[in-house]
Amino acid sequence: MQRRTKKAHYLGLLLHPSAIHSMIGRIMRREDLPYTSKLINLYIERGLLKTQPAISTIQGLLKTHFRCERCLNTQSEKFIHFHCAKCEQVCTYCRHCITMGRIASCTQLLTWAGPSPQHPKKHQFSWTSTLTELQQHASLELAASIQQKRQHLLHAVCGAGKTEILFQPIYNALQKGFRICVATPRTDVVLELAPRLQKVFPTTMIHVLYGGAPEQQSYAQLVIATTHQLYRFAKAFDVMIVDEADAFPYTFDESLQKAVYKAKKPDAPITFVTATPSSKLLKQRDGYSFLPRRYHNHPLPVPRFQSLWRYKRQFKKDKLPKQLRQWVEQRIEAKQPFLIFFPTIEMLEQALPLFSPNILGVHAEDPTRKEKILKLRNAEIQGLLTTTILERGITIANLQVAVVGAENPIFTASALIQIAGRVGRDEQYPTGDIIFFHHGISLEMDLAKQEIQRLNEVANE
Ligand SMILES: [Zn+2]
Ligand SMILES: [Zn+2]
Numbered sequence: 001m002q003r004r005t006k007k008a009h010y011l012g013l014l015l016h017p018s019a020i021h022s023m024i025g026r027i028m029r030r031e032d033l034p035y036t037s038k039l040i041n042l043y044i045e046r047g048l049l050k051t052q053p054a055i056s057t058i059q060g061l062l063k064t065h066f067r068c069e070r071c072l073n074t075q076s077e078k079f080i081h082f083h084c085a086k087c088e089q090v091c092t093y094c095r096h097c098i099t100m101g102r103i104a105s106c107t108q109l110l111t112w113a114g115p116s117p118q119h120p121k122k123h124q125f126s127w128t129s130t131l132t133e134l135q136q137h138a139s140l141e142l143a144a145s146i147q148q149k150r151q152h153l154l155h156a157v158c159g160a161g162k163t164e165i166l167f168q169p170i171y172n173a174l175q176k177g178f179r180i181c182v183a184t185p186r187t188d189v190v191l192e193l194a195p196r197l198q199k200v201f202p203t204t205m206i207h208v209l210y211g212g213a214p215e216q217q218s219y220a221q222l223v224i225a226t227t228h229q230l231y232r233f234a235k236a237f238d239v240m241i242v243d244e245a246d247a248f249p250y251t252f253d254e255s256l257q258k259a260v261y262k263a264k265k266p267d268a269p270i271t272f273v274t275a276t277p278s279s280k281l282l283k284q285r286d287g288y289s290f291l292p293r294r295y296h297n298h299p300l301p302v303p304r305f306q307s308l309w310r311y312k313r314q315f316k317k318d319k320l321p322k323q324l325r326q327w328v329e330q331r332i333e334a335k336q337p338f339l340i341f342f343p344t345i346e347m348l349e350q351a352l353p354l355f356s357p358n359i360l361g362v363h364a365e366d367p368t369r370k371e372k373i374l375k376l377r378n379a380e381i382q383g384l385l386t387t388t389i390l391e392r393g394i395t396i397a398n399l400q401v402a403v404v405g406a407e408n409p410i411f412t413a414s415a416l417i418q419i420a421g422r423v424g425r426d427e428q429y430p431t432g433d434i435i436f437f438h439h440g441i442s443l444e445m446d447l448a449k450q451e452i453q454r455l456n457e458v459a460n461e
Contacts, residue, residue, distance in 0.1 A: 015039075021219030023112040025179070025236025025263075027070055029054075029101060030108055040110070048114035054107035055079070055092050069109055071097035071231045072258040096255065097231050099211065111234055119177040119221050124203040127167050132297075135165050138289035143169040145287035146239055146269050152287035154273040157455055158421020161295035162273055163193065166241060167200050169271075174204060174221060178238035181223045183230055183260060185250035187211065189243060189393035191370065194224050227256045233263035240264040244392050245272035245281060246414060275421060276414035293459035298430035300452050301423040303416070305445065308437035311404060315347060320354040324404065324437060328355065331383065331400050336432075337376055338383040338400040339390060341419055343408035348385050351404070361385040391418040397426035406436035406445050416448035 015035070023033075030040060043049040058065040066079045073096035084091030087106035094103055103109070131139060138154060145152035146169050156162040166182070173180050182197070184190060187210045194208040207220035209229040227242070227250050242250075242260060250256050264270065272281055294300065306323055314321045324340075331338045342348040345363045352361045358381045362369040369389070375381045377396050384390070388410060401423050403411060411419075416436070423432040436445055 017117065018218050020112070020114070021117055022217055023049075023110075024116060024219065025233050026111070027232055027234050028110045029103060030110065032101070033110070044110075048112070049110045050113040051108045051110055053105065054103035054109045055094060055105045057092075057105075066092060066094075068094035068097060068103065070094070070100070070103055071255050072262060073097065073255050100231060117219070119179060121175050121177045123171065123174045123201055125167075125171045125200065126202055127164075127200045129164070131164060132161070132295050134291050134293060135161055135295065138291055139165045139168045141287060141289045142166070142271060143172050146173060146271065149267055149269045150286045151269060151284070152271045152289070153277060153281055153285035154271060154289050154291075155277050155282075156273070156275060156289075156291035157294060157300060157459075158275045158418060159294040159296075159300070159425040160275070160291040162243075162275075162291070163196060164295075165289075165291075166273070170197075170222070170239075170241075171201070173239045174201065176238075179221050179223075179236060180239040180241070181225060181230070181233075181237040181263065182241045182243060183225050183227050183263075184243040184393075185227050185247040185256065186244055186389075186392055187226055188369075188373075188389060189247075190224055190226055192393045192395075193243070197222065197224060227259060230256075230259040230263040235262075235265050237264045238268050239271075240268055241271045241273065243273045245274045246276055246278045247274075247392060248388075251278060276417050278414075292455050294425075294430075296427040296430055298424060299456040299459065301420060301432055301434045302452050302456070303420050303434045303436050303445075303449055305406075305436050305438060305441055305449075307439070308404065309439055311437065311439060312347070315350045315354070318354060320351070321437075324402070327402055327433075327435060327437075328359075328383070332356075335382075336398055336400045337379065337396055338402065339376075339394075339422065340383065340385050341391070341401070341403045341411075342385060342387055343405045343410045345387055347405070348387060352385055355383075355385070359383045359385065362390065363387045364389045388415055388419075390422075391415050394422060395425050396422075398429040398432065399423055399425075400433045402433075402435045402437060404437045405439065407438045407440050407442040409442075409444075411442075411444060413444045413447035413451065416445060417451060420448065420452060 054069055056067045067074045073094055078096045079092050080095055081090055081092050091104045091106050142152055190210050198206050204222050205220045206222045207216045209225035308321050308323055311321050348361050360372050360381055362372050362384055376384050399422055420434045423434045424430045
């Protein structure tokens with residue numbers, strides 16, 4: 001009976017409420033919807049679906065400007081003109097968000113404009129550990145900011161336990177029936193966060209969205225997504241949390257930043273979370289929590305510098321530089337898992353054959369990187385060579401870390417701080433080696449070391 005009333009509420013149309021829920025807050029193409037054109041037209045006629053052209057044109061003085069209404073891209077070089085078979089005219093498509101399916105001038109984007117559902121307010125909160133005093137304080141501050149719809153910056157050193165700080169504020173929001181998004185630029189961080197959040201909120205419907213993720217139907221009150229996936233949403237979320245808010249590519253791609261604002265409701269508060277906030281993030285903060293200390297109270301490991309002269313030439317000659325070889329031998333001897341960061345995929349691939357077979361390599365285009373990280377965690381392999389993709393979000397007990405070519409511009413001070421932050425995270429192994437192999441010390445290396453030492457001093461005050 002109740003179901004009938006619910007259907008009547010949606011104007012007696014043919015779709016089940018759960019099908020409608022999956023459209024709420026989404027930006028969709030007609031072809032993304034599994035319904036007939038007739039049904040979609042009926043929804044449009046009744047004002048339940050709003051349509052807009054996918055590509056807007058703005059007539060400038062000298063030329064026409066374009067804007068993609070899905071990814072908000074306005075860079076003219078990313079719009080491609082072609083003869084379109086569908087509308088039989090010269091049409092323009094957006095190359096910037098092509099991986100989500102092509103949208104062109106003649107594409108209609110649809111958004112739900114009908115009534116919004118009541119979200120469940122009953123959620124199970126299965127978290128039994130306790131927070132440190134610092135974490136507890138930050139958690140309360142953050143909850144207060146969200147309550148007051150204030151922007152908040154959670155600035156917590158690597159290993160401070162920032163995810164645990166989010167649990168209570170997320171739970172508060174779920175209990176109010178809010179829809180929450182935890183977004184991050186990094187797929188690896190999404191994959192690390194998702195099982196942890198599902199464990200803490202076992203009865204809450206959670207969607208985990210990243211490029212290549214399995215299709216997830218229905219409606220999720222908690223969404224964990226890469227910032228790229230937010231292109232698919234509009235005015236969807238009551239609470240937006242951006243984790244690793246200073247990470248590549250978010251800071252460099254303005255359309256990703258716009259996507260965060262587009263995906264949330266206009267008055268929804270944003271929380272930025274990071275260990276290495278940019279000066280821009282520090283400036284625009286409203287609420288602010290600062291955790292200079294790791295949850296286990298041990299100081300951050302301070303990197304040591306070791307010259308590795310002409311390492312590029314040595315790799316090219318199929319030679320493993322002596323100091324690096326010795327460092328790896330020591331790790332193997334002590335049975336310590338390790339990561340070695342390389343500035344480029346090319347150099348990583350040059351170096352990989354010089355290591356023993358139980359050391360593997362991972363990079364952004366590697367489809368098996370999830371499995372390889374798991375192998376390191378399970379001690380099935382001893383070490384991994386990696387690019388900066390593993391600078392964040394990875395926690396392995398007793399991990400030892402080296403950076404090869406630390407002077408390379410790709411290793412900014414914040415990247416180096418994040419990399420150093422992989423060491424000593426576990427309470428049982430709170431120390432470990434972090435070594436920067438270099439061909440000349442860069443300013444960024446110095447800055448990273450100074451900042452780590454400063455944070456250790458602040459934590460002791
Ligand atoms: Zn067309
Ligand atoms: Zn686009």
